Amino acid sequence: MKGSAAVLAVFAAGILAGTQPHLPSFLSQPALSLYALYLLLFLVGVGMGANQGAWETVRRLNWRVLWVPAGIVVGTLAGVGLFSLLLPDMTLRQALAVGAGFGYYSLSSILITQLHGETLGVVALLANILREIGTLLLTPWLVQRWGKLAAVAAGGATAMDTTLPVIARYAGSDTAIIAFCSGVALTLLVPFLVAFLL
Amino acid sequence: MWVIFVMLVLGTGVGYGLRGRRRWLVGVEWATGAAVFALLFLLGVSVGGNAQVMGALAELGTQALGLSLAAMAGSIAATRIVARLIGRRVGL
Numbered sequence: 001m002k003g004s005a006a007v008l009a010v011f012a013a014g015i016l017a018g019t020q021p022h023l024p025s026f027l028s029q030p031a032l033s034l035y036a037l038y039l040l041l042f043l044v045g046v047g048m049g050a051n052q053g054a055w056e057t058v059r060r061l062n063w064r065v066l067w068v069p070a071g072i073v074v075g076t077l078a079g080v081g082l083f084s085l086l087l088p089d090m091t092l093r094q095a096l097a098v099g100a101g102f103g104y105y106s107l108s109s110i111l112i113t114q115l116h117g118e119t120l121g122v123v124a125l126l127a128n129i130l131r132e133i134g135t136l137l138l139t140p141w142l143v144q145r146w147g148k149l150a151a152v153a154a155g156g157a158t159a160m161d162t163t164l165p166v167i168a169r170y171a172g173s174d175t176a177i178i179a180f181c182s183g184v185a186l187t188l189l190v191p192f193l194v195a196f197l198l
Numbered sequence: 199m200w201v202i203f204v205m206l207v208l209g210t211g212v213g214y215g216l217r218g219r220r221r222w223l224v225g226v227e228w229a230t231g232a233a234v235f236a237l238l239f240l241l242g243v244s245v246g247g248n249a250q251v252m253g254a255l256a257e258l259g260t261q262a263l264g265l266s267l268a269a270m271a272g273s274i275a276a277t278r279i280v281a282r283l284i285g286r287r288v289g290l
Binding site for chain 1: 201202203205206207208209210211212213214215216217218223226227229230233234235236237238239240241242243244245246247248250251252254255258259261262263264265266267268269270271272273274275276277278279280281283284
């Protein structure tokens with residue numbers, strides 16, 4: 001929760017700076033964001049490649065566990081796809097791209113901003129932060145009412161790090177292992193799926 | 199768009215090579231966080247300077263809330279089917 005608050009604070013500080021008339025011009029250069037994005041993607045790749053524990057956990061597990069993230073992908077896209085019918089100014093493709101962040105708000109919102117524009121980038125940032133915050137707040141209820149996998153499903157990509165502790169606490173350590181694997185699989189998928197959808 | 203994949207794959211290769219090098223990886227983690235904050239700040243700057251987006255911020259937030267709830271509800275429904283199909287075999 002502290003992390004999402006910090007992200008929103010930085011984003012709000014940016015908005016405030018953006019409304020100032022005497023802004024240093026380099027800050028609004030599109031090329032700056034683009035090169036920072038390339039750097040971020042490279043660093044995300046380094047983090048994935050170096051994460052030995054994650055790869056080993058996935059390898060040790062029964063491959064059937066991958067049905068869980070597969071279900072989350074299908075369910076998420078179906079959910080946002082249906083919801084987009086209620087939004088007259090959003091196309092199916094745009095809604096699917098927002099959903100394909102699976103809660104990984106930093107990378108998905110930045111990618112969507114670059115590939116599509118800042119309006120959809122803002123929606124992606126808020127929707128995916130809300131997915132993380134929603135999971136943190138609702139996990140006790142979700143587990144009780146809808147079963148252990150519901151917390152893993154709600155968490156999406158965040159189930160490997162930020163929402164993992166709360167999932168472990170309320171759904172148990174067996175589910176936490178599944179949550180971790182599912183989160184890793186979804187995290188790996190996010191950049192590819194978002195870029196493919198837009 | 200291909201640059202996205204190239205950067206990711208290049209990074210993964212470098213990350214594989216850096217396995218076990220703690221100090222490097224701590225630096226990478228720090229730099230990732232810094233890049234995320236810098237990019238979100240820049241996204242904020244371009245939003246703040248765009249009167250059209252600023253005027254629609256409340257509406258965009260409502261859309262985001264709806265999409266977020268729809269995403270969670272859809273994935274919970276789908277994993278209930280998954281749990282029925284494979285539940286016992288993965289120990290659920």
